[in-house]
Amino acid sequence: DTGVSQDPRHKITKRGQNVTFRCDPISEHNRLYWYRQTLGQGPEFLTYFQNEAQLEKSRLLSDRFSAERPKGSFSTLEIQRTEQGDSAMYLCASSLPGQPQHFGDGTRLSIL
Amino acid sequence: AQTVTQSQPEMSVQEAETVTLSCTYDTSESDYYLFWYKQPPSRQMILVIRQEAYKQQNATENRFSVNFQKAAKSFSLKISDSQLGDAAMYFCAYRSATTSGTYKYIFGTGTRLKVLA
Numbered sequence: 001d002t003g004v005s006q007d008p009r010h011k012i013t014k015r016g017q018n019v020t021f022r023c024d025p026i027s028e029h030n031r032l033y034w035y036r037q038t039l040g041q042g043p044e045f046l047t048y049f050q051n052e053a054q055l056e057k058s059r060l061l062s063d064r065f066s067a068e069r070p071k072g073s074f075s076t077l078e079i080q081r082t083e084q085g086d087s088a089m090y091l092c093a094s095s096l097p098g099q100p101q102h103f104g105d106g107t108r109l110s111i112l
Numbered sequence: 113a114q115t116v117t118q119s120q121p122e123m124s125v126q127e128a129e130t131v132t133l134s135c136t137y138d139t140s141e142s143d144y145y146l147f148w149y150k151q152p153p154s155r156q157m158i159l160v161i162r163q164e165a166y167k168q169q170n171a172t173e174n175r176f177s178v179n180f181q182k183a184a185k186s187f188s189l190k191i192s193d194s195q196l197g198d199a200a201m202y203f204c205a206y207r208s209a210t211t212s213g214t215y216k217y218i219f220g221t222g223t224r225l226k227v228l229a
Contacts, residue, residue: 004156031215042116042203042219056214091157100147101217103157
């Protein structure tokens with residue numbers, strides 16, 4: 001069990017640029033989740049995949065955000081035309097059905 | 113919609129003493145899970161303890177135990193014999209268990225626990 005892996009750990013970019021984050025879940029976990037955590041707050045749900053199917057999206061996930069999990073393994077989260085308010089920690093989690101979620105270390109996004 | 117409230121932004125405890133972190137939640141569902149997660153500074157979130165709503169018995173994991181009051185919608189975490197390594201942000205989380213429900217977690221705002229040597 002190598003745990004949930006996220007890359008990069010930290011991303012610094014200029015406003016208006018596009019960024020993409022990657023999440024590798026625990027290998028046998030078919031469920032994958034993305035959350036966003038801002039300073040002093042708890043994580044907020046963004047989206048959920050079961051295998052390759054994106055089954056739920058939060059209203060927080062604006063048109064500038066897109067997530068994929070093409071082969072039911074790793075997932076990517078892309079933010080287009082980044083804005084100052086996108087600065088946050090982006091957390092990925094995975095789980096088996098009925099089991100608690102395991103979280104990665106997160107990707108911290110800083111918008112200049 | 114479900115909500116989770118942690119009313120204590122910060123708590124302190126002396127090493128070896130006991131501390132209780134509070135969590136209340138609101139839901140109209142009868143079947144759900146509750147969790148406490150620990151997030152040390154700059155490190156990943158780790159599951160501390162889990163409670164199924166249909167179980168009346170309070171969950172325990174070594175020095176960690178919960179006081180689950182379903183009617184009051186309260187789910188507090190007790191840490192006994194506190195250790196320096198317990199210092200972290202603690203998040204309370206809710207997840208629906210209904211078959212048509214969402215699998216997402218709803219988190220509280222967290223309680224920062226300081227352990228004093």
